Amino acid sequence: MGHCYSLDLRMRVAAFVEAGHSCRTAARHFGVSDSCAIKLMQRQRRFGSPAPARQGRPPGGGKLVPYETFLIQAVEAHPAITMPELAARLLDENGIIAAPAMLSRFLCQRGFSYKKIPDGGGVRTRRHSG
Incomplete structure (x- = not known):
């Protein structure tokens, strides 16, 4: 496994090589x-x-982002x-395979929470900001 060298060391190596x-x-x-020195100079x-x-991974991606409106409206x-x-409905209507855990994480990131109710089921509700 490689080392993560500090920017200071990287700059000193580059300056040393550029000095001849x-x-x-x-x-x-x-x-x-x-x-490492060769690759630093290539960089x-x-x-x-x-x-x-x-x-x-770059931020803002993911295969569910294009279906955000569909998922929120469905919930x-x-x-x-x-x-x-929800995963079955996404597959039927959009042809996208998504794991239930992935859908749950996606909805939690969008402000939904899971509320248990006494009959043993649950309800997803949007958190209030404030």
């Missing part, structure tokens, strides 16, 4: 691997900075709908 030293000499001088040449790229029309029923 080789990447391998810079690697030995700063105690990093040869490939410096390509992007103008040796700063690391953002890690992780508001039938608050007692279960997630497996």
Whole structure:
């Protein structure tokens, strides 16, 4: 597993190489691997900075986002709908396969909560802001 080197070290390695030293000499001088120094310089040449790229999945995506209106309307029309029923309805009407847990997380992110009722079922309601 690779190391996540600080921006300060990355900048010093890049400056050392730009001062006329080789990447391998810079690697030995700063105690990093040869490939690390070489890749830092490739990144410096390509992007103008040796700063690391953002890690992780880009925000705002997901396969349910285009169906947000459909899902919210379905839950508001039938608050007692279960997630497996909602998943089946999404598949039937839109051809999208979604796990019940994924639907639940999606709705919770949109402000819905699950309220249990005495008969053993439950109802999804929208949280009030305020």
